[in-house]
Amino acid sequence: MKVKFLGAARGVTGSCYAMEVNGSRFAVDCGLHQGNSEIEKRNWNTDVYNPGGLEFIMITHAHIDHCGLLPKLVRDGFNGRVYVTPPTMDLLEIMLKDSAYIQEMEAEWKNKKRSRHGRPTLDPLYTQADVDKALAMLTPVEYNEEFTPKPGINVLYKDAGHILGSSIIEIRVDEKDDKKVKLVFSGDLGRPNQLLVRNPSYSEVADFLFLESTYGNRDHKNEDQSRDELLEAIDYSYKHGQKVIIPAFALERTQEVLYSLYLLHKEGRLPQDVPIFLDSPLAIRATQVFSKNYRYFDVKTRKLFKAGEDPLRLPGLKLTESPKESMAINSYNGPAIIISASGMANAGRVKHHLRHNIWKKGASIVFVGFQAKGTPGRKIVDGAKTIKILGEELAVNARVFTINGFSAHAGQSHLLEWLSCFQNHGMKVFLMHGEYENQKVLARLIEKRFGHEVHIPDYLEECILKPNRIFEASMPTEKEVPRINWDYVLSELETKVSGLRNSQDRISHMGWNEQVELRDDALEAGTILSRLLASVDFDGDTRKK
Template sequence: MMRLSFHGANRGVTGSCHLLELDGLKVLVDCGLFQGGREIDEENAAEFGFDPSQIDILLLTHAHLDHCGRIPLLVKRGFTGEIIATPATRELARVVLLDAAHLQEEEAERHARKAKRRGKKALEPLYGELDALNAMDLFGRKAHYENELELAPGVTATFYDAGHILGSASIRITYRDGEVDKAIIFSGDIGSSDRPILRDPVPPPPAETVVMETTYGDRDHKPLAPSIQEMYDIINETMERGGNVIIPTFALERAQELLYHLREGVDQGVIPRTLPVFLDSPMAISATEIFRHHPECYDEDACALFERGDDPFWLPGVHFTRETADSMALNRLSGGAVIMAGSGMCTGGRVRHHLRHNLWRREASVIFVGWAAPGTFARRLIDGAERIRLFGEDIPVKAKLHTINGFSAHADRDELLAWHAATRPDRTILVHGEEDVMETFSQALHGTQVLMPEQGESVDL
């Protein structure tokens, strides 16, 4: 029996999780957290749709939370198999999962205090730090790009550079169907070409079936160079007004890319050399250190910087603020600084405190540089909310809000179509995209059967 079933990121963008069953072998590809509004909490706590104890192998495409964030819960509920990922993904996943576990425990503790006052039952955290550590114990073999790994007799997996974040991969699984060798590809998240730091995506060789993401399947990105210049202009204008620039920042890839561009801006004299830049995210700081460990993932320009002894992520005014006290001190800055803090969708983390102290200031700016899920705090601001509630306060939105789309770590429509054309599948299964985007993208695909599965749906291969 060869069957593929879908347990996340189906007609939606978060919670990637796909189960491939090949003659008794059960291979899970990703096990991500659903992200969005508070109603998502129930979705994350729900049953997986399969028995975790029966999964043999988990293949992890990359370390973003919506692809790895439910792995500790999978382990908590009985998974004891092997987790296979690239070396960089393995390191990043440790940081991401421990951070997520810490936030889960903190949120549960806050809820418990409120529940006790109201005489209600406290909620349990989805998982804790011990579960995250137990999950890390299951990481086994390291997948190196374009090196074949045997999963079982007659079944192999090969990881290809997806160019999305450090260590990200598309995965091609080959298997025997009667007398014929066949292949299925899981795209993971495909990166955009010609980005700084990381190499361009490498499409795997052709396969009969492709499961591919469609995050930006209905549009092309704004070119990168004008996006960088727009960021420089906003920073300079805000400094002239005497305000702060707040950038809600994803800790993996986006924070490092922004540091790279800010360093370039200083080197080129486009932004002041004395500009104070604060990376106020312990996870982003740790991720930046991990980036320095893996120059094998870099493109030629970034490698050349390292060879000259330069650090792509350092500029004269940069400050890494790990400690809570240092982060709180930033709230006393009324203007003159760039503050990058997580989370990127403003669903939690330190950025919410910085928004609390800056959203009401006309001289301040907020720059959104990534996708925001429906229902998130960031999406409400992007959609034009005039007032917002934060930490029990009703705050008017007077700061200048900017959305710069050119920094996306995802391939756009044309890049997705080119990647798909290189894989030449007979069957294309679209995932990791909003339903209307999938519909639009499917109309551009020709010579292939297109499927858009619902949650829990299965396909016999």
């Protein structure tokens, strides 16, 4: 039995385990890689997945970093079944179609630029037609109902309490000589007492556990504190007549924020005259799917729906579907709450709202989810004084709030509590879906408290899993983590600066307008270099923020 780690290895995107079990090949998750240009190149290299050789895929939940590569795998040869819970099936339809739209629009934008320079055009990563083929392969499975995708492989989905439809996947493998091996994939685990969804289910036995570790180094604040912090941001901007901008993931985080606003309204703490704009077509559709699938919610929320009350709709909520309606929000005078995607402020309509408000004193920016390294959201949270949005360098004068209590991920103590329910000793734990420094903190705690052996695999690493909880790890000879050749980069910069200096006399004889444009371009390049230098200490060490 073998597992190859094709994503979320010492990182938090592109979740995918390629498995070889009893002569069958299948995958657990197939997420989109998101981040810098080198990481996103992985989405195009599907040879490492061998899509045509996969017999089936099991998806833990509908977040794009766990499912977003499915249409690309279909495009490149996958033609098997895809097992999902019914709510995940509904959510995948809107999430993958939205992703395909983004892929097509980005390709169109790039091709216009390439055509102007006489360069060949590019295909999108995948299209709506690829999504339609992928959706036809979805096979719904209910929680706690074991099924057998291939002889000798028995699978059980349990509620992970992360988002609507999210799952822990347990796999029992019947090997030769009547030996049995149990694998448990946590997917993304939710935190207890989260709004809307149930608490995570527990597993009790595993030979090999693949555990997420997003918040392996810290805990969250509790829900009541989070609502208080949200109200603090609203009151602050309300008193100053400015807007509250909430970059929120369309799936789950938006719905939890809406529920929190509903509770603040019911408690009489929310200003009655402040409009709330839900400005994301995807988030609007996802919210409708949540309401449709309310039977999967926790007891308290189900009671509200059965009583005819929808906690995801509240007075003052305005749904803005069209671009025209979205643009009109920034012409609205007075305080308002704007919930818009994307959650890390790196795409979508929220960038326009930030552009209009981040430089205003009295405005608030409220981050309610994890901000990955390199994203605009992470830069703002880390205290950037200025930020480039839609090509414009803007001062960060708005008050920034980071409310981790809204996270759909288990915190450190939640992960350890979940682990404590395993009754077997000698379990091997693989830490996945986390930044490496956070994972090392959690690994030490697990080894000290439970005595389990912990391994933190790297991208493309392979492990042979054997009975008696033995594993052998290996790395391909040519590991796909490109080394940055800084000598080359700096040499190129120096050559170009030298060339510009040598051309100074010729430039000075150009027309005034041409000189102004060249000057502005040179100053913009200087600003970029200043930002690079600001992120590095004088001794060359990356600054810890």
